[in-house]
Amino acid sequence: MKNQTAQYLLLILAFVALPFVVDSIPFLGPTWVRILGFAMLYVLLALGLNIVIGYAGLLDMGYIGFYAIGAYLYALLASPHLNMAGLVDGVLNWPLWVIIPLAAIAAAICGVLIGAPVLKLRGDYLAIVTLGFGEIIRIFMNNLDQPVNITNGPQGISNIAPLHIDGGAWSHAAGQAPEALLSLQTSWSLFGLKVTPVISYYLFFLVVVIFAIVLSKRLEVSRIGRAWMALREDEVAAEAMGLNKRNLKLLAFAMGATFGGVSGVLFSSYQGFVSPESFTLMESIMVLAMVVLGGMGSIRGVVLGALILSVMPEVFRDLVNWIQPFVMDNVTFVSREVLRNVLDASTLRMLVFGLALILVMRYRPEGLWPSNRRRAELHDGDPEPTPAATALSTTVPASTPAFDHPAQQADKV
Amino acid sequence: MKNILEVRDLQVAYGAIQAIKGIDLHIREGEMVALIGANGAGKTTTLKTLAGLLSPVAGQITFDGKAHAAIKSYDLIRQGLALVPEGRGIFPKLTVYENLEMGAFSRTDGKDAIQADIERMFGIFPRLKERAFQLAGTMSGGEQQMLAISRALMGRPKLLLLDEPSMGLAPIIVQKIFETIVEVVKGGVTLLLVEQNARLALQTCQRAYVIDGGRIALEGQASDLLHNEQVQKAYLGE
16 A cells, blocks of 8 residues: 555646656647646546546536636636626736636536436437537527627637635736736746746646545546446346435436536636637547547546547657658659658647557457456456456455445555 | 335336236245246247336236336336246447446445445355456357346346246256346245246246236146146147
């Protein structure tokens, strides 16, 4: 156990050190630190979706809608937009400790609202309806600039305040922003290391992600987590055990949505700008792919999946930009027009994406880094006993404390 | 002995199709009662209704002196009514141990009491103890049935509804399971057993109802029914 704690601390330390290292490498630099920051946001999203899909088994394809709700909430309450639209006096500048819980609650309520009418649906049907809901939220954002300009439509909202703490005023006159007591937008120094704003954001996101991981883990081994799994396995039997199906499903939607909402707030402040374009179906699918690729229901897997799928495309972009001129100069038997289309970063990215998912589905259906439970389930007939199988077949200790047995011990992230 | 369950003129329908056309039955505390009948007679529908998974169109059910309709389906187990669903219905991807824990989901008497009951189940079914941390879905049909019964007993029910425990199992396993059921029931549980295997059900239970076309066709002492000419012809194949 002690050894494991040490490993976690080492891992956390490595993640803390990561941006400083990346920042100092000349051909990576701040651009890449920024990418790491976004990767953290995706980890948060994937962890949230993992609660809905991995634990409760509800295939939610409109998950990005909650991200949008969080992002827009922060954008409206901490930018001059509502003032410029003539809806409020003074520029809103709500304190962070109000907005984050508010976003969590708003997203949770939307989660319940979306969950309530689809309780009876399962599998593909649920996916289709939630997909529709996700789109509805985006289209709302896109069109809510008339008759009253709330979201500024497709142009989006800009000039969103960075994450900061000030005197606690809820608004200020246009052009007279108060001096922030603490803002992630200013550089500071840590043991002589210069911490740039982009690194500050990354570190703040890292703290939120660690909190989310701990929360996910607690949920997984809790009474509620077990109930979700039972519900996923067999609804009739679960009801016969005295589970309140409706409340449990709604709770799963709400919990997942909370993660999405908080993530949205962070995104909005990080980016300084939101528009409906950031919340397309493609994004929902991306987060879903992270969960599936990493391993549904496995926290460590989901984190890995999110990191890979958010960082790899950027690696790819750099790689293509680097190879492209070389190929263009040397390959003559294909027309330059075709080459330019094929050697396009975004085209190739999707190609590799599809390929990666097919390979995972074929060779590792349980995901890249599954929980021991899933692995045991899908590789039951394997001749070689996996480490997981041995963990699962341990004989009963004389007094096993309830809710804490070897399978779960081995399952810790 | 007072009645733990009383059913009066129960009618249940799936949409326009009426499956139960009005049945009356009662079970006294500590009794073992069988409900037998052919395919489609309405056995499982009756049981599902009693377990709160279907709502009746008409009629009254009184469970343990309380109006059944007033109890929410997820509260029934707390009130002492447990169902072992048809086809076992275990949670295949949870371990045997976790399945048993789920059975105690609605209990509030603390981990120690639950732990003690799990040990008790392991005592009744030693096979489950061997497989405690194996995924339940990897066990044989007989073992899964044992698990399903123990899981229901984990809720400390007063009345156990058992739906076709013999389904798809080898005769020798069925024999064993029935022996255990009798043993368990002697420990203070009332049993309503739904079975296709009429002979076995009648040999096990004290009283029985024969259901046909959504109505009770016959009722009486199991030993009498076992020798009833009609029953022998229709259900015992003699």
